[in-house]
Amino acid sequence: MASRTLGRRQAAARAGARAEAKAPADEGSWIEVAGLEKVYRPRRSEPTHALSDIDFTIKRGEFVSVVGPSGCGKTTLLKILAGLIPKTDGTVRVAGRDVSGPLPEVGMVFQAATLLPWRTILQNVMVPVQVQRLNVREYRERAEDLLKMVGLEDFAGKYPHELSGGMQQRAGICRALVHNPAVLLMDEPFGALDAMTREYMNVELLRIWRESGQTIVFVTHSISEAVFLSDRVVVLSPRPGRIAEIVDIDLGRPRDLGIVSSDAAGVYVKRIREHFSAAGVID
Template identity: 60%
Template sequence: MPTMSLSGSEPRAPLPALIQIDGLQKHYRTRSGESVQALGPIDLTIDRGEFITVVGPSGCGKSTLLKMLAGLIPRTSGTIRVNGQAIDGPQRDIGVVFQSPVLLPWKTTFDNVMLPATVLKLDREATGARARQLLDMVGLADFANRYPNELSGGMQQRVAIARALVHDPAVLLMDEPFGALDAMTRETMNVEIRRIWRESGKTVLFVTHSIPEAVFLGSRVLVLSSRPGCIAEIVDVELPAQRDLDVMTTERFGSYTRRIRQHFQARGFIE
């Protein structure tokens, strides 16, 4: 149903989905010339402000999906649109965080966060103010002048998250960003990224191998099948918006993890 404008003069159409994926496929060609289908077809709609997590067995195309969304690799067929614009290469409106924080060791925390300002030729004064706000949001305001070797693994990933957000993208893509962290740090970062998501208002697509992590973080969990990765199920996660680690002990949380795990146990995969 269309919504009325503030003036009441004419109805406004509802905002379109932020990300629209239709018929997306990715094929790779081997050295022998054989075509191997890695992913798809995928059809998916993601609304503004959603936190979507992606799980699936190794080799199912989770990272491939993320890289195509980021415009880092070409698609074989299908379309990807962000804010109505087709993705055919890297986009300013998309920030990416990988498993490794990839910080420059000779630059301070602040200067690492400011790297997109140089690449995108942004106003340094305005971007610098935003960088300081982001460092405060991720809990690193007191570490702005420290170098990467003076930071823990979790702190380095917080720098990477702040750097991905400094140019104010609409979408944040995260490819197993906590996979290399120890269990306790990873739990802390899970709570933190939920907080950062709420405070920033961004749309997040988060790839993980961990089913509990996917359920804890996501508003929806995208479950991919084995290669070629297709959508086996999309699970709506009805848990409190503000979550702490205690939610993992609830029966509802357990029911979600069991439901998702069944997809892999039926095919011989384990988490």
């Protein structure tokens, strides 16, 4: 019942976001990146060319992963999409809006849960509501629904140190979803978890994605994880990061963990890994 109520609210919120957008994106270009360049120019050292000539579009509701060797600009790309750092050149649009700073349509999950230790789990989930000065009463109910959706309803009053790493990450995902973002950006969110917890979180994330309807851009170092989760995988070259290939993953949905060891998934893993082997880089 809670999931159905949550779904109706999310649908209404997404409709409102579309109505408010200055230039609504069509279904084929919910996220648009064209000619993206990023050069870091520190004051006391040489410039670093992080990203070069990046072009791609993402459809509304897609799950897209980004993979590449360390230092290729994966996190930089995500931060630009989130409006956390400026691009050097090119065009970046999310939900029909040029990205020149953080957008309400975008939520982000970081490598660590980064929960505030002095706040309860429910209070942590409510942080974006307070920052954006949204209706606390309305969004508190939504926060409680989200915690129930990820199995944390009994931990709403607990503090972060009382939860496992996987539970903290689930709370972080709830925090990113609480204000109804059209796009969820995830930067290696499960990298610090043990293998079994990571597998569980992958399955949990697919369920959350299916029920929430968000567009997800997911950065990972794991090729098999990217193949398991994604509709498409963007493969970046070593720095400066360029798009080596965008691979369509045709494995059907819904998916379970059994598909990870299938021959069909193995073909995609091998295809992606060959980009790094050819460059002398093993991810």
